[in-house]
Amino acid sequence: MIEVFVDSSVLIEGLKGNPEAVKILNYLADVGAVAIINDIVVSEFLFHYIRLKSGASPLTVKSSGKISEFIKEDEPLDFITQFHILPTDEETLLQAYNFMRKYNLLPNDAIILAACKVNNIERLATLDEDLIKAAREEGLGLL
Numbered sequence: 302m303i304e305v306f307v308d309s310s311v312l313i314e315g316l317k318g319n320p321e322a323v324k325i326l327n328y329l330a331d332v333g334a335v336a337i338i339n340d341i342v343v344s345e346f347l348f349h350y351i352r353l354k355s356g357a358s359p360l361t362v363k364s365s366g367k368i369s370e371f372i373k374e375d376e377p378l379d380f381i382t383q384f385h386i387l388p389t390d391e392e393t394l395l396q397a398y399n400f401m402r403k404y405n406l407l408p409n410d411a412i413i414l415a416a417c418k419v420n421n422i423e424r425l426a427t428l429d430e431d432l433i434k435a436a437r438e439e440g441l442g443l444l
Contacts, residue, residue, distance in 0.1 A: 308427035
């Protein structure tokens with residue numbers, strides 16, 4: 302069974318119906334891959350989910366007190382819980398700091414790359430060009 306870390310770009314673009322992202326998600330399901338995310342991916346996905354579902358900025362939705370109108374009791378939680386969720390630990394954060402410096406990555410991308418390396422996850426599904434380049438340099442397989 303293969304393990305694949307799934308970046309938020311794939312989840313967000315899948316939600317938008319991007320054919321490339323949908324193809325990746327279908328492939329993971331078809332091969333029975335262990336699809337892995339972390340708290341960073343959950344946060345990024347939910348932030349964009351609110352924006353896509355509401356048509357407004359998440360901060361506007363928050364200010365209006367209407368987050369619960371878009372984050373239901375079981376939706377999108379039912380989607381998120383299909384993934385194995387890794388915690389972000391101190392080792393991952395320290396490695397991420399190094400990746401920020403080495404590859405000029407923003408914090409979230411660096412934490413995602415570090416999560417793969419620290420947890421010995423050899424494959425990454427992403428549509429993020431910055432992350433693709435750094436992942437290749439680190440020897441990760443890409444979907």
